[in-house]
Amino acid sequence: MVHNYTVRVRYGETDQMGRVHHASYLHYLEAARIEMLRDSGCSYAKIEAQGFLLPVIDLSIQYKGAVLYDEFIEVETRMEILGRVRLGFDYRLQVKNVLVASARVSLACLSKDSLRPTALPTFLLTSIQNYTESNVTD
Amino acid sequence: MVHNYTVRVRYGETDQMGRVHHASYLHYLEAARIEMLRDSGCSYAKIEAQGFLLPVIDLSIQYKGAVLYDEFIEVETRMEILGRVRLGFDYRLQVKNVLVASARVSLACLSKDSLRPTALPTFLLTSIQNYTESNVTD
Amino acid sequence: MVHNYTVRVRYGETDQMGRVHHASYLHYLEAARIEMLRDSGCSYAKIEAQGFLLPVIDLSIQYKGAVLYDEFIEVETRMEILGRVRLGFDYRLQVKNVLVASARVSLACLSKDSLRPTALPTFLLTSIQNYTESNVTD
Amino acid sequence: MVHNYTVRVRYGETDQMGRVHHASYLHYLEAARIEMLRDSGCSYAKIEAQGFLLPVIDLSIQYKGAVLYDEFIEVETRMEILGRVRLGFDYRLQVKNVLVASARVSLACLSKDSLRPTALPTFLLTSIQNYTESNVTD
Numbered sequence: 001m002v003h004n005y006t007v008r009v010r011y012g013e014t015d016q017m018g019r020v021h022h023a024s025y026l027h028y029l030e031a032a033r034i035e036m037l038r039d040s041g042c043s044y045a046k047i048e049a050q051g052f053l054l055p056v057i058d059l060s061i062q063y064k065g066a067v068l069y070d071e072f073i074e075v076e077t078r079m080e081i082l083g084r085v086r087l088g089f090d091y092r093l094q095v096k097n098v099l100v101a102s103a104r105v106s107l108a109c110l111s112k113d114s115l116r117p118t119a120l121p122t123f124l125l126t127s128i129q130n131y132t133e134s135n136v137t138d
Numbered sequence: 139m140v141h142n143y144t145v146r147v148r149y150g151e152t153d154q155m156g157r158v159h160h161a162s163y164l165h166y167l168e169a170a171r172i173e174m175l176r177d178s179g180c181s182y183a184k185i186e187a188q189g190f191l192l193p194v195i196d197l198s199i200q201y202k203g204a205v206l207y208d209e210f211i212e213v214e215t216r217m218e219i220l221g222r223v224r225l226g227f228d229y230r231l232q233v234k235n236v237l238v239a240s241a242r243v244s245l246a247c248l249s250k251d252s253l254r255p256t257a258l259p260t261f262l263l264t265s266i267q268n269y270t271e272s273n274v275t276d
Numbered sequence: 277m278v279h280n281y282t283v284r285v286r287y288g289e290t291d292q293m294g295r296v297h298h299a300s301y302l303h304y305l306e307a308a309r310i311e312m313l314r315d316s317g318c319s320y321a322k323i324e325a326q327g328f329l330l331p332v333i334d335l336s337i338q339y340k341g342a343v344l345y346d347e348f349i350e351v352e353t354r355m356e357i358l359g360r361v362r363l364g365f366d367y368r369l370q371v372k373n374v375l376v377a378s379a380r381v382s383l384a385c386l387s388k389d390s391l392r393p394t395a396l397p398t399f400l401l402t403s404i405q406n407y408t409e410s411n412v413t414d
Numbered sequence: 415m416v417h418n419y420t421v422r423v424r425y426g427e428t429d430q431m432g433r434v435h436h437a438s439y440l441h442y443l444e445a446a447r448i449e450m451l452r453d454s455g456c457s458y459a460k461i462e463a464q465g466f467l468l469p470v471i472d473l474s475i476q477y478k479g480a481v482l483y484d485e486f487i488e489v490e491t492r493m494e495i496l497g498r499v500r501l502g503f504d505y506r507l508q509v510k511n512v513l514v515a516s517a518r519v520s521l522a523c524l525s526k527d528s529l530r531p532t533a534l535p536t537f538l539l540t541s542i543q544n545y546t547e548s549n550v551t552d
Binding site for chain 3: 483
Binding site for chain 2: 295336342
């Protein structure tokens with residue numbers, strides 16, 4: 001299934017090239033997956049409150065064209081469970097139906113106490129599985 | 139006394155006006171006071187490790203002229219103990235001896251556990267007082 | 277009149293104190309005044325397209341309490357014409373009806389070509405005046 | 415050859431996980447390649463002044479472990495000419511001799527006027543080639 005998130009470019013996210021600075025995209029990707037998790041019924045705030053952290057461990061992004069101040073970016077996100085301790089997110093970013101970037105991000109599940117890798121918690125896996133199945137037609 | 143800190147403008151700190159974005163200055167001010175505290179013998183990392191936080195509670199800044207990508211900013215900082223729970227910092231920012239901004243920032247001392255205001259710890263006050271006296275000729 | 281803008285705190289806008297970093301607020305203030313200008317019928321993008329820049333020349337902000345990841349901040353903005361070349365914005369930021377910060381920001385009008393101060397353009401003044409009058413009951 | 419750049423983590427570059435936010439690394443990578451270009455005799459400021467832009471078109475980064483506030487990151491950079499219009503940069507980031515991240519970034523050369531891809535300018539190619547040859551023992 002696909003989750004859709006829209007974000008408008010802030011002025012401070014541009015640089016002197018007159019376009020969005022390449023690091024700003026990472027904040028859009030983060031916001032998009034946080035809204036997808038919230039939509040699944042398991043907010044990231046809850047995940048941390050339950051004693052888990054999900055830091056980014058791998059990220060790749062291809063920039064296909066400039067995005068400008070004030071433009072709306074449509075972020076399409078797909079989420080995938082990758083083994084026992086990892087989540088994967090695939091992204092397509094569009095402005096006015098033109099692909100401006102694609103990306104892939106992996107998160108690892110850590111215990112907040114030990115800061116060591118730990119299995120994704122059951123409440124999160126259940127939310128993701130129910131969410132995916134309830135949206136198979138998307 | 140005056141502490142001097144130099145920082146070079148990063149590309150991502152500019153915006154599409156072709157100058158440093160006004161929010162980027164706050165990171166320079168923060169880095170300058172952190173280096174001043176380190177220089178006094180009491181690093182901010184130590185302050186947090188001892189159970190204290192020093193969040194910003196008040197900030198004012200006057201922007202006198204554009205600062206450009208790749209320029210060096212010379213930050214002059216003066217530090218002052220303001221009563222039992224507050225520190226004050228006065229700043230002058232120059233590029234090639236021209237004043238580009240001035241600022242004033244106040245920090246409050248909080249207990250990391252209670253998140254409530256608490257007296258500035260003695261080890262910090264002592265460091266600041268010794269530091270100030272040892273540099274009276276500056 | 278008052279303009280209302282709501283923004284949700286992004287994860288990357290926090291710092292290791294577990295609260296929103298003080299520089300992140302400047303991006304919220306910027307977004308709020310940009311939306312207020314858009315609402316008045318004169319978007320900031322149009323202002324730049326017409327050959328003007330509105331850099332921040334003065335900013336003060338009082339932080340009244342911590343704002344946390346994922347919280348919604350309600351930004352109330354009041355706009356004021358300050359003489360021939362300046363605009364002023366007064367802000368109150370609330371989370372769940374509790375004041376978390378107040379701020380004041382001044383912008384100067386520059387010619388994009390000369391980068392020198394210039395009178396606020398008539399199309400902008402007219403938009404602001406109509407907007408203010410049409411909302412006197414707010 | 416390898417270029418070495420050291421950067422200290424700023425407070426505002428952390429997030430509430432208590433470590434450097436993953437987007438902050440992109441600013442370190444950018445600063446490192448800018449210093450490498452400067453060291454080669456061809457600063458990025460000069461490249462833009464001559465009518466060229468070098469936006470990022472592809473980036474991948476692997477995060478191997480947390481980096482903390484105030485730590486020094488040692489960034490090792492290798493630069494490569496990739497065909498007529500692209501530059502590639504390979505990075506290894508270490509803290510106290512432990513690998514904390516590796517990354518690869520590609521830049522494309524655009525004409526500042528047309529915003530279209532254009533051949534890397536001769537003055538840049540010459541600088542890079544001389545720089546690489548003069549450091550073969552590194």
